[in-house]
Amino acid sequence: MSTLPPPPAARWLPPGTFSGQVALVTGGGTGMGLEISRGLAALGARVIVASRSAEHHAPLLAEAAERGWLVEPRTLYVRLAGDVEKLALELDEHGGSDILVNNAAGNFVCPAERLSARAWRSVLGSVLDGTFYCTRYFGRGMIARGRGQVLNVVATYAWTGMAGVVHSASAKAGVLAMTRTLAVEWARHGLRVNAIAPGPFQSEGAANNLWPEEGRKRRIEERRERAPAEQSSAPSTSSSGSCRLRTRHCICDASQQRSRRGAHLAESRNRGSPRHSRRLVARVTPWRRDESSHATGEKEET
Secondary structure: OOOOOOOHHHOOOOOOOOOOOEEEEEOOOOHHHHHHHHHHHHOOOEEEEEEOOHHHHHHHHHHHHHHOOEEEEEEOOOOOHHHHHHHHHHHHOOOOOOEEEEOOOOOOOOOHHHOOHHHHHHHHHHHHHHHHHHHHHHHHHHHHHOOEEEEEEOOOHHHHOOOOOHHHHHHHHHHHHHHHHHHHHOHHHOEEEEEEEOOOOOOHHHHHHOOOOHHHHHHHHHOOOOOHHHHOHHHHHHHOHHHOOOOOEEEEOHHHHHHHHHHHHHHHHHHOOHHHHHHHOOEEEEOOOOOOOOOOOOOOOO
């Protein structure tokens, strides 16, 4: 047994929380996805890490070998429905998956008037289509077994919007709506569907795609943006038995709630019915305070 300290994502739950469970994490080899994979594996899950590039799996596989974790790599391009279905059928033949984390994504900064149709389609294909394909095909096996959990990674600007990322904001808003819809639709099958909106964090992908200018990088560093490792406890907590009655929730960065609440208040005033507005928004559970800006970093699709 390894004597190394557990990764940050595994420090909030008892050892062995996910023993005997299979967790599939898309885009699980880099950035936030890597930390989610590490946390689940450290807590006893058998983790299937699925990325478009096999090279992204190397660091996790090396750490898994050292620590004695159960981690298996798969190459998967979530935009291709046929490939997703093939992997789902493969896993179902061996008991299927208990947890699906839809983390694969893509993002970059581009003004809407300069955004090409191909770029728009690329991001929506990875984020919105990919999340649906994975949820649909892996969800079928969960429905057949009468149990399972789906966790979608969204962004805080799914509520507020954000200049320069209309493609990602639109896709993430769609994923949030998908989360709420399927949580209701699949509850009768014993499935839980939730989301997390981790807020801003510093990673190589975010630095290259979302704040490439040196001045902006310095501002990010001065604000002490948290690394993905420090924000990755929410997925494990949401998927654990302690939250077995929670569904249709989005756990998000506490500092982002003020702006969302302001947006919802404006909506309710416009409609003249605060109660109506409250029924339309997801229940939000703050999990950690962050004093940073609204710039949410996402890695490229993996």
